[in-house]
Amino acid sequence: MAYMKKELGLLTLLTLPFISSADWLDVNMPVGVTDISEEVFGLHMLMFWIMIAIGVVVFGVLFYAMWKYRRSNNKTAADFEENHKLEIAWTVVPTIILILMALPASSLLKKMYDHEAEEGGIDIQVIGWQWKWQYKYLDEKVGDKPLSFFSNLTTPSDQYETNQATKGENYLLEVDEEVVVPINTPIRFLITSNDVIHSWYMSDFAVKQDAIPGFINVAKTTINEPGVYRGNCTELCGERHAYMPVVVRAVKQDEYQDWLQSKKDAAEQVAFLTEKDWTLAELMEQGEEIYNTRCAACHQMNGAGIPGFYPALAGSDLVLYDKPKHIEILMEGVRGSQMQSFAEQLNEVEMASVITFTRQSWGNDRAGDGEIVIPKDIVEYKQKDS
Amino acid sequence: MSAVVESHDHHHGPKKGLLRWLFTTNHKDIGTLYLWFSFLMFLTGGAMAMGIRAELFEPGLQLMDPIRYNQLVTMHGLIMIFGGVMPAFVGLANWLIPMQIGAPDMALPRMNNLSFWLLPAAFTILLSTAFMEGGMPGFGWTFYAPLSTNYPNIAYFVFAIHIMGISSIMGSINVIVTIMNMRAPGLSLMKMPLFVWSWLITAYLLIAVMPVLAGAVTMLLMDAYFGTSFFDAAGGGDPVLFQHIFWFFGHPEVYIMILPAFGITSHIISTFSRKPLFGHSSMVYAMVSIAVLSFVVWAHHMFTVGMPLVAELFFMWATMLIAIPTGVKVFNWVATIFKGSITYETPMLFAIAFVVLFTIGGFSGLMLAITPADFQYHDTYFVVAHFHYVLVPGAVFSIMAAVYYWLPKWTGNMYDEKMGKLHFWLSFIGVNVTFFPQHFVGLAGMPRRYADYALQFAEWNAVSSIGAFLFGLSQLLFLYIIVKAVMAGKKATPEVWDGARGLEWTVDSPAPYHTFEVPPKITEQTKL
Numbered sequence: 001m002a003y004m005k006k007e008l009g010l011l012t013l014l015t016l017p018f019i020s021s022a023d024w025l026d027v028n029m030p031v032g033v034t035d036i037s038e039e040v041f042g043l044h045m046l047m048f049w050i051m052i053a054i055g056v057v058v059f060g061v062l063f064y065a066m067w068k069y070r071r072s073n074n075k076t077a078a079d080f081e082e083n084h085k086l087e088i089a090w091t092v093v094p095t096i097i098l099i100l101m102a103l104p105a106s107s108l109l110k111k112m113y114d115h116e117a118e119e120g121g122i123d124i125q126v127i128g129w130q131w132k133w134q135y136k137y138l139d140e141k142v143g144d145k146p147l148s149f150f151s152n153l154t155t156p157s158d159q160y161e162t163n164q165a166t167k168g169e170n171y172l173l174e175v176d177e178e179v180v181v182p183i184n185t186p187i188r189f190l191i192t193s194n195d196v197i198h199s200w201y202m203s204d205f206a207v208k209q210d211a212i213p214g215f216i217n218v219a220k221t222t223i224n225e226p227g228v229y230r231g232n233c234t235e236l237c238g239e240r241h242a243y244m245p246v247v248v249r250a251v252k253q254d255e256y257q258d259w260l261q262s263k264k265d266a267a268e269q270v271a272f273l274t275e276k277d278w279t280l281a282e283l284m285e286q287g288e289e290i291y292n293t294r295c296a297a298c299h300q301m302n303g304a305g306i307p308g309f310y311p312a313l314a315g316s317d318l319v320l321y322d323k324p325k326h327i328e329i330l331m332e333g334v335r336g337s338q339m340q341s342f343a344e345q346l347n348e349v350e351m352a353s354v355i356t357f358t359r360q361s362w363g364n365d366r367a368g369d370g371e372i373v374i375p376k377d378i379v380e381y382k383q384k385d386s
Numbered sequence: 387m388s389a390v391v392e393s394h395d396h397h398h399g400p401k402k403g404l405l406r407w408l409f410t411t412n413h414k415d416i417g418t419l420y421l422w423f424s425f426l427m428f429l430t431g432g433a434m435a436m437g438i439r440a441e442l443f444e445p446g447l448q449l450m451d452p453i454r455y456n457q458l459v460t461m462h463g464l465i466m467i468f469g470g471v472m473p474a475f476v477g478l479a480n481w482l483i484p485m486q487i488g489a490p491d492m493a494l495p496r497m498n499n500l501s502f503w504l505l506p507a508a509f510t511i512l513l514s515t516a517f518m519e520g521g522m523p524g525f526g527w528t529f530y531a532p533l534s535t536n537y538p539n540i541a542y543f544v545f546a547i548h549i550m551g552i553s554s555i556m557g558s559i560n561v562i563v564t565i566m567n568m569r570a571p572g573l574s575l576m577k578m579p580l581f582v583w584s585w586l587i588t589a590y591l592l593i594a595v596m597p598v599l600a601g602a603v604t605m606l607l608m609d610a611y612f613g614t615s616f617f618d619a620a621g622g623g624d625p626v627l628f629q630h631i632f633w634f635f636g637h638p639e640v641y642i643m644i645l646p647a648f649g650i651t652s653h654i655i656s657t658f659s660r661k662p663l664f665g666h667s668s669m670v671y672a673m674v675s676i677a678v679l680s681f682v683v684w685a686h687h688m689f690t691v692g693m694p695l696v697a698e699l700f701f702m703w704a705t706m707l708i709a710i711p712t713g714v715k716v717f718n719w720v721a722t723i724f725k726g727s728i729t730y731e732t733p734m735l736f737a738i739a740f741v742v743l744f745t746i747g748g749f750s751g752l753m754l755a756i757t758p759a760d761f762q763y764h765d766t767y768f769v770v771a772h773f774h775y776v777l778v779p780g781a782v783f784s785i786m787a788a789v790y791y792w793l794p795k796w797t798g799n800m801y802d803e804k805m806g807k808l809h810f811w812l813s814f815i816g817v818n819v820t821f822f823p824q825h826f827v828g829l830a831g832m833p834r835r836y837a838d839y840a841l842q843f844a845e846w847n848a849v850s851s852i853g854a855f856l857f858g859l860s861q862l863l864f865l866y867i868i869v870k871a872v873m874a875g876k877k878a879t880p881e882v883w884d885g886a887r888g889l890e891w892t893v894d895s896p897a898p899y900h901t902f903e904v905p906p907k908i909t910e911q912t913k914l
Contacts, residue, residue: 040762090717098706098707172839
């Protein structure tokens with residue numbers, strides 16, 4: 001992947017290897033990997049060539065007239081102001097062209113609006129959060145709940161914030177948990193949001209549906225080719241709008257079944273871990289990792305927050321002295337703010353370790369009561385709740 | 387004797403000093419104020435755009451964090467629309483409408499003064515958020531709820547929008563009253579120059595939709611501070627309702643920013659082709675059709691919100707219909723040029739670039755109307771390329787064309803033609819280098835309003851940024867040319883342009899402080 005290094009900048013622009021890089025040719029819509037996306041591509045190209053044809057005729061006449069009737073070539077101008085036949089023609093002909101464009105577009109749209117569930121199909125609920133996606137496999141149960149996970153950006157911040165590290169091939173298009181789906185199976189994405197409006201965009205499937213709180217939008221797709229497909233959020237959703245990619249891994253049916261089983265097994269492991277005795281060091285290590293991927297975007301790496309937007313955690317009275325409230329905020333979120341509930345996003349172990357991490361970092365351990373939180377505390381909180 | 391002359395002058399001439407500008411009720415002074423204000427805003431919004439393009443020069447965050455980036459994107463949009471393009475057109479309206487219809491001034495001169503001076507107040511409020519904790523609005527100029535309802539300093543934004551709206555509504559009332567009541571005897575509506583026509587229609591659009599915008603921001607304010615849930619799903623509200631209200635304002639707003647450009651272009655093309663405009667009345671009907679259609683196409687901005695199939699089909703078809711009257715206008719301009727005797731002074735260059743590049747923006751607009759394909763285009767750089775093609779080489783080029791065209795009438799001096807042509811070519815190249823590659827990255831899937839992007843888009847973004855710097859910096863040349871022409875230059879004749887039509891060319895250059903105190907008589911022979 002050609003990428004312009006900061007130091008080279010403009011100089012690189014003028015060099016041949018840069019110009020011959022393949023990305024220069026990446027100038028059109030992808031054909032995609034579904035029947036619908038291929039049809040959309042076809043429609044797009046049809047429209048494109050119609051526009052080119054109209055452009056050639058209109059601009060052709062314009063440029064010809066500009067050249068032919070320049071003053072040095074034509075001293076006296078004509079003074080006609082109307083030509084009814086011509087005017088009728090250039091109203092009627094475009095109308096006919098438009099009707100011819102509307103017909104295939106309308107029938108394809110009708111096809112894309114088939115949202116019915118199909119025999120053997122699967123339903124995946126997609127929930128937009130600031131700034132990550134949650135996926136719930138509605139047909140697959142873990143205990144009494146559907147299989148669910150969050151998909152967070154994994155590109156390390158030193159690749160984009162400080163630009164110290166070399167950017168990887170899938171820069172900003174890589175996540176910790178990909179959505180794994182089977183090929184040749186009708187999949188319905190049921191798209192909604194937990195906070196502001198997001199939009200789930202996967203160009204290779206020709207799917208773009210807004211994720212709106214209080215609404216469930218449906219996008220149905222059947223993927224023909226196995227592969228990893230990468231997309232984005234396409235509705236401005238706040239600060240880290242550019243940092244919540246969509247990654248779908250399409251696999252054969254048996255691989256999909258294996259993957260489902262491994263996800264279910266992993267979920268059962270967590271219950272066992274809450275019983276374990278955790279040391280401070282273990283909690284801190286896991287807590288730091290979670291803090292950096294889930295919390296640092298707003299509260300910053302140094303816990304200082306961003307004044308006016310995100311409160312500081314370092315030196316905050318709540319973090320220093322109020323352990324029960326601290327747990328409650330992470331579990332329930334803060335209504336009317338961008339602080340969301342992490343109850344579904346983090347399991348008991350992760351929750352305890354990230355709270356412990358914030359209570360022990362940036363001098364908070366010396367300044368406050370220094371109480372740590374263990375997974376059992378979270379389990380108790382949940383039991384009290386129910 | 388001399389004392390008598392002085393007091394005579396005083397009575398008819400402008401006041402001296404700064405108070406002249408503060409208290410003026412003269413349409414020419416107010417037009418000048420509007421134009422300079424919009425130029426200042428154009429440079430401010432342009433500087434923000436260059437900040438945006440500098441950040442996007444390469445992947446990664448180099449110059450600013452995403453909060454700042456979103457603020458620049460938002461303020462760039464708000465400033466260019468409400469501070470740049472709209473006031474520039476109002477400035478032109480103030481200067482030209484009375485002179486083109488043979489009226490001594492606008493009908494409501496004191497209100498005219500107030501509607502201008504509200505604007506600096508509104509933008510001071512809006513920009514003051516830059517110095518506050520939480521900073522400027524960062525939710526995009528479309529301020530979709532519920533992102534905007536939870537944003538800091540939103541009350542300042544809402545208040546600023548209200549003031550801008552009041553200013554626009556007052557300006558529109560003034561335009562309508564002036565055109566309806568103060569035309570010179572014999573100047574029937576269908577004889578009226580097209581710039582005046584385009585503004586009459588625009589003024590009605592403004593009066594129709596500005597209150598809708600005011601409603602939208604008020605509901606937002608209520609949601610943010612008074613505990614209502616218009617747009618909050620958790621309280622039984624509807625976030626999509628916001629988008630319907632916003633775009634019911636927003637789409638006519640788009641035509642508010644282009645109809646006066648149609649008027650300007652028609653005058654300039656006719657003048658430099660030395661030929662009457664082809665199809666004067668069909669131009670009027672086309673503008674009226676576009677204005678009426680603008681009220682029934684708003685949801686094409688919302689194809690991905692999950693509307694029912696019938697709604698999607700209706701808005702697709704209605705949007706496609708706009709291509710017909712717009713096509714008629716383009717064909718009429720081409721027919722005006724046809725068999726003319728054409729010269730290519732700076733205003734003509736800008737006007738022809740307008741026709742060509744606006745049409746390219748129209749092509750991408752028609753593609754965007756095709757709903758199935760729009761699922762791919764929506765909210766990508768393809769959309770950014772589309773609306774910048776209709777707004778920059780569209781609306782902004784028409785304003786530049788107008789400035790070059792009427793500047794000799796305003797100042798009495800010819801501008802520097804060589805410099806003007808240089809400014810045109812730098813702008814023309816800059817605009818295309820900036821926005822054409824955005825079609826490519828958009829089709830390849832790059833979403834808009836991204837502070838940072840995947841590596842595959844790096845090359846064309848770098849090109850786009852270089853173009854943006856070229857375009858942005860060339861505007862300093864524009865400033866230089868204008869200042870130079872205001873100070874000195876070859877004296878302009880009353881007619882200025884060989885082949886110019888219209889009443890404004892019958893008065894001296896520079897136009898006296900008061901014109902048409904006695905209305906001119908319009909006869910069959912008057913060249914309009």
